[in-house]
Amino acid sequence: MTALSPHALDGPVLVVGCGLIGTSVGLALRQHDVDVVLHDALPGHAELAVSLGAGRPLTDDVVPYLVVVAVPPSASASVVVESLDRWPEALVTDVTSVKSGVQSSVDGTPGVDRFAGGHPMAGSERSGPMAASAQLFEGRPWAVTPSAATRPAALDAVVDLALHVGGVPIVMDPTAHDRAVALVSHVPQVMSTLTAARLNDAAGNDLALSGPGLRDTTRIAASDGAMWLDILGTNARDVKAVLELVRDDLDRVIGAIGHDDEVLAGVLESGRRGTTLIPGKHGSSAARFDLVHVQVADRPGELSRLMTDTGESGVNIEDLRLDHDLGRPVGLAEIAVALGVGQSLVQALTSRGWTAYL
Amino acid sequence: MTALSPHALDGPVLVVGCGLIGTSVGLALRQHDVDVVLHDALPGHAELAVSLGAGRPLTDDVVPYLVVVAVPPSASASVVVESLDRWPEALVTDVTSVKSGVQSSVDGTPGVDRFAGGHPMAGSERSGPMAASAQLFEGRPWAVTPSAATRPAALDAVVDLALHVGGVPIVMDPTAHDRAVALVSHVPQVMSTLTAARLNDAAGNDLALSGPGLRDTTRIAASDGAMWLDILGTNARDVKAVLELVRDDLDRVIGAIGHDDEVLAGVLESGRRGTTLIPGKHGSSAARFDLVHVQVADRPGELSRLMTDTGESGVNIEDLRLDHDLGRPVGLAEIAVALGVGQSLVQALTSRGWTAYL
Numbered sequence: 041m042t043a044l045s046p047h048a049l050d051g052p053v054l055v056v057g058c059g060l061i062g063t064s065v066g067l068a069l070r071q072h073d074v075d076v077v078l079h080d081a082l083p084g085h086a087e088l089a090v091s092l093g094a095g096r097p098l099t100d101d102v103v104p105y106l107v108v109v110a111v112p113p114s115a116s117a118s119v120v121v122e123s124l125d126r127w128p129e130a131l132v133t134d135v136t137s138v139k140s141g142v143q144s145s146v147d148g149t150p151g152v153d154r155f156a157g158g159h160p161m162a163g164s165e166r167s168g169p170m171a172a173s174a175q176l177f178e179g180r181p182w183a184v185t186p187s188a189a190t191r192p193a194a195l196d197a198v199v200d201l202a203l204h205v206g207g208v209p210i211v212m213d214p215t216a217h218d219r220a221v222a223l224v225s226h227v228p229q230v231m232s233t234l235t236a237a238r239l240n241d242a243a244g245n246d247l248a249l250s251g252p253g254l255r256d257t258t259r260i261a262a263s264d265g266a267m268w269l270d271i272l273g274t275n276a277r278d279v280k281a282v283l284e285l286v287r288d289d290l291d292r293v294i295g296a297i298g299h300d301d302e303v304l305a306g307v308l309e310s311g312r313r314g315t316t317l318i319p320g321k322h323g324s325s326a327a328r329f330d331l332v333h334v335q336v337a338d339r340p341g342e343l344s345r346l347m348t349d350t351g352e353s354g355v356n357i358e359d360l361r362l363d364h365d366l367g368r369p370v371g372l373a374e375i376a377v378a379l380g381v382g383q384s385l386v387q388a389l390t391s392r393g394w395t396a397y398l
Numbered sequence: 399m400t401a402l403s404p405h406a407l408d409g410p411v412l413v414v415g416c417g418l419i420g421t422s423v424g425l426a427l428r429q430h431d432v433d434v435v436l437h438d439a440l441p442g443h444a445e446l447a448v449s450l451g452a453g454r455p456l457t458d459d460v461v462p463y464l465v466v467v468a469v470p471p472s473a474s475a476s477v478v479v480e481s482l483d484r485w486p487e488a489l490v491t492d493v494t495s496v497k498s499g500v501q502s503s504v505d506g507t508p509g510v511d512r513f514a515g516g517h518p519m520a521g522s523e524r525s526g527p528m529a530a531s532a533q534l535f536e537g538r539p540w541a542v543t544p545s546a547a548t549r550p551a552a553l554d555a556v557v558d559l560a561l562h563v564g565g566v567p568i569v570m571d572p573t574a575h576d577r578a579v580a581l582v583s584h585v586p587q588v589m590s591t592l593t594a595a596r597l598n599d600a601a602g603n604d605l606a607l608s609g610p611g612l613r614d615t616t617r618i619a620a621s622d623g624a625m626w627l628d629i630l631g632t633n634a635r636d637v638k639a640v641l642e643l644v645r646d647d648l649d650r651v652i653g654a655i656g657h658d659d660e661v662l663a664g665v666l667e668s669g670r671r672g673t674t675l676i677p678g679k680h681g682s683s684a685a686r687f688d689l690v691h692v693q694v695a696d697r698p699g700e701l702s703r704l705m706t707d708t709g710e711s712g713v714n715i716e717d718l719r720l721d722h723d724l725g726r727p728v729g730l731a732e733i734a735v736a737l738g739v740g741q742s743l744v745q746a747l748t749s750r751g752w753t754a755y756l
Contacts, residue, residue: 161608180609181606181608181609208606210607212603216604217607219601220600223599224612225607227596228593228616231592232615233665233666234589234644234647234669236668237669238581238585238672239581239672239673240675241643242582242675244578244709244710245568245578245709245712245713246578247675248566249541249568249575249582249583250539251520253590254582255676257614257618258669258673260614260615261673262674265663273655273659273662276656280655280656282599283648283652284652285596286648287652290592290645293588294638297638298638305623307591307595308591310591310595311590311594314616315616315619318597318608318616319606351603352602354602355603357603
């Protein structure tokens, strides 16, 4: 499905940081004729991104509507605060993979209401502007993490940004986000590393027996260590909490293996059940989803309100499409959810005042 | 590359057990016009495999040259011993994923010299004859695990079997095999399970943030629990030894995360280094291998001797091809190994009397 936004981003979008993510944002927005302005502390990166067609260079006369901070994680909080200060009318977001730290740096600063964090769940083993792609975010979740202080227009702009680049906006608070990524991204990364680390003990022809299962489970362990050191350090508390639960299960397996089939079967079954909870995008998906249709008025804030209400209903969004005829005051959102849960989403949205149906 | 065997399998190959593996062996051998005979304790399975073209039904007059025991793991040792007894001239192999247990059941029985274990590193999430495919083993490692008692003709027959079905024979002793599969298969399975098990703790929209990394690391956790309970139980000692080392690393990560970047960086780097050791089949492989050419005389035992000598040189075989003109007394084996190690394999093989060159 292709996501289409009902609102144009109202004015220049300034992308600060022209690496893989920033340049890809620029390329994707340019496909919708959004006015994109590019800046990077390394002028060469910005020039390269401009030459790739990701936008025009930043000049003093630019008054951005939205600033997308896409700098390395360690610089993100300070660039967000600087941007809120330098452009007192601009809405600001960032793309770092851990949200609480940036949010607490922004809390209490003037302009905190103009900030809503973001985290596109997309990347590549490669980095830098040359690795960028307008399709990088296509169909991928884009976490949008407003705080209690965020004004609706800021949340709306980030949801719009996610939709413009083809992503699926998922609205959650920064704390919930960090706990979620510990579970679905950071801990799997550590587990992949621990599995791959043992291969250094291989002798003789051991690794000649490698199959696709080993390649799949260890693929992400080949990622950039410096980046992961940064991510794991920033989300230490949440990652550690999950890893301690993993250690409990590992101790259980070590104790049970070869002795207690019941305990071992329980852990295997728990893992199998866990895999069934992952929203499935692969395969013939059409028949596997309920499609919930929701009428969305063409005014600022409606779409982000829908995303927030859907998120609070506890239903996972598998995919999202917006159909909107120019000139009509109402658009139609089509939300794909797991088979069997569509009716409960319809009820949840109806009780919140939406016109929703299967 | 397509693997071609220089020797025909000299007579009927009896496949006992017409599940996924047995039926696939039959289908693949039939493509080379090998005479395949099928038997299954469940007559319906055998009939279905026959109807799929995997071979002809077993009749009393059949005198098999090679018996391939492809029954469930728990029945494998007894069916191997029965087969050695029932067909006193036949060579016998099996396909179970753990080798020491079957080998110790066979050790000391009459006919032990006619047995060489095997383990094709191939499978599917599906099972049964309907899931079978003549291509199941194409390019996949097929571990061949002779004991000290195995006669050369038996080793030769199993290497030939692996080549006929398109596999890459890797000769190792049963003990080394079980340690290797703990590392490259059984422990990754447990790690995938432990990662997926944590997903049961997900709340709200957490899993909406799932990306390809999570799907890759947890894919094999969806496998059949009963099969893995059996495999892990049978290889308990080796799996436990590796899992204890994993736990040491996990404790190190839990202690270091957010406090000691040096320790954490060390574990991440160890994982990254581990991934580089996995033989790579994906991508544009041609330029990434050294090709070692070896002359192989057209007489029984030569090919398995070459596989054994290559294995003992400590070099991983990435791929293997045999060119053999009918009527010429010498064939040419082309062994693909990692870039840079071809010369050491040439030296190792030359010192063992082979004519080998890059």
